[in-house]
Amino acid sequence: MTEHRPEVTYNDALKKTALYELHAELGGRLIPFAGYELPIQYDGVLAEHHATREAAGLFDVSHMKIVDVSSIGSSDVGETLELIAPGGLTTLGDNRLRYSMLTNDAGGIVDDVIFTRMANQFRLVLNASRAEIGLEYLDASLGNQVTFRPRHDLALISIQGPKAVGVLQKHDPAVADLSFMEAGLINFGQTECDISRSGYTGEDGFEIAMPIDEAEQIVRLLLLDKTLKPAGLGARDTLRLEAGLCLYGNELNESTTPVEANLSWTIPKRRRQDQRFPGATTICSQLERGTERTRVGVTASGKRPIRDGAQLFNENNQMVGLITSGGYSPTTGKPVAMGYIDVPYANEDNDLTAVVRGKKIGCTVAPLPFVQHRYKRSK
Numbered sequence: 001m002t003e004h005r006p007e008v009t010y011n012d013a014l015k016k017t018a019l020y021e022l023h024a025e026l027g028g029r030l031i032p033f034a035g036y037e038l039p040i041q042y043d044g045v046l047a048e049h050h051a052t053r054e055a056a057g058l059f060d061v062s063h064m065k066i067v068d069v070s071s072i073g074s075s076d077v078g079e080t081l082e083l084i085a086p087g088g089l090t091t092l093g094d095n096r097l098r099y100s101m102l103t104n105d106a107g108g109i110v111d112d113v114i115f116t117r118m119a120n121q122f123r124l125v126l127n128a129s130r131a132e133i134g135l136e137y138l139d140a141s142l143g144n145q146v147t148f149r150p151r152h153d154l155a156l157i158s159i160q161g162p163k164a165v166g167v168l169q170k171h172d173p174a175v176a177d178l179s180f181m182e183a184g185l186i187n188f189g190q191t192e193c194d195i196s197r198s199g200y201t202g203e204d205g206f207e208i209a210m211p212i213d214e215a216e217q218i219v220r221l222l223l224l225d226k227t228l229k230p231a232g233l234g235a236r237d238t239l240r241l242e243a244g245l246c247l248y249g250n251e252l253n254e255s256t257t258p259v260e261a262n263l264s265w266t267i268p269k270r271r272r273q274d275q276r277f278p279g280a281t282t283i284c285s286q287l288e289r290g291t292e293r294t295r296v297g298v299t300a301s302g303k304r305p306i307r308d309g310a311q312l313f314n315e316n317n318q319m320v321g322l323i324t325s326g327g328y329s330p331t332t333g334k335p336v337a338m339g340y341i342d343v344p345y346a347n348e349d350n351d352l353t354a355v356v357r358g359k360k361i362g363c364t365v366a367p368l369p370f371v372q373h374r375y376k377r378s379k
Contacts, residue, residue, distance in 0.1 A: 017062035018215040034128035045234035056161035057231035065131035066151040107279030108254040155215035160205030179378035202243025244368030259286035300335040301362035
């Protein structure tokens with residue numbers, strides 16, 4: 001008996017990842033996202049969310065842009081990249097990751113990026129929706145100092161959840177020795193892949209870059225472990241919202257600074273002093289004097305979610321904030337949101353009113369994250 005594979009209908013206007021046909025075979029509901037056709041869910045957002053929080057979920061994140069950056073000449077590529085990012089990159093050790101961002105001259109965020117030092121080069125992972133803009137920005141800013149190699153030959157998956165390490169240990173026991181934001185290698189048979197202990201769900205987890213022509217075979221092998229469930233964009237979004245993590249285009253954009261976004265922790269003291277990055281005057285002034293608005297968590301008093309775009313009002317009916325992400329939190333069992341609020345009204349437990357489709361909903365400023373992170377930190 002031969003296995004029946006469902007017919008796959010292609011939308012030529014959208015890009016496909018190496019796992020496209022597998023998504024369809026597994027019953028994934030495919031939608032357009034950042035120029036790609038990707039699964040929003042398989043068995044349902046709630047089921048996939050809980051599977052990731054309680055066991056392990058597998059996400060296709062191949063739409064993210066992987067770019068390897070090397071110096072032209074003998075200069076340190078980390079020092080060069082610090083000309084466009086406020087993070088501490090020269091001090092980053094080999095096989096270590098750092099979350100930072102590309103900033104513009106006004107201090108706004110061009111993209112938020114994961115930087116990994118790999119021997120004599122850096123690997124950058126850019127957001128899919130900002131990939132071309134980010135590459136153009138890198139080339140315009142540093143094109144005569146570094147070389148860029150977009151890794152079209154790689155697929156990228158993310159395995160998240162408390163049992164993720166157990167799933168991967170069966171293939172390579174050494175992965176258990178990695179700590180959060182550390183990179184290494186993992187072997188699937190004769191295929192060597194890059195792996196990092198990282199992710200965007202708040203859970204312990206891993207991201208794996210693998211040869212694109214072997215990606216489907218490797219993912220099929222991984223999914224033989226029934227602890228691991230395929231998960232789509234819907235669960236990825238509810239997980240990152242509970243974890244209080246920013247989404248570019250919602251919390252982050254070219255008009256929002258890292259300080260306003262409550263990401264000041266990504267800018268070390270040395271970078272605040274040298275100010276050798278775009279927008280340093282604005283960003284460092286905000287670090288010293290504060291901002292007019294700030295990113296906060298918000299919880300609703302009822303069961304109705306407060307979605308992005310909802311306006312927030314104080315007791316005098318003055319608009320004091322705007323929701324940027326919101327929805328039902330499967331883990332806490334209540335609606336949660338993030339947004340920007342004028343600083344005088346941003347204190348925790350401050351009561352406000354959200355207007356959703358003309359209806360008023362009581363809400364409260366809440367601490368982030370809504371669900372505590374469970375990363376495996378180094379001892």
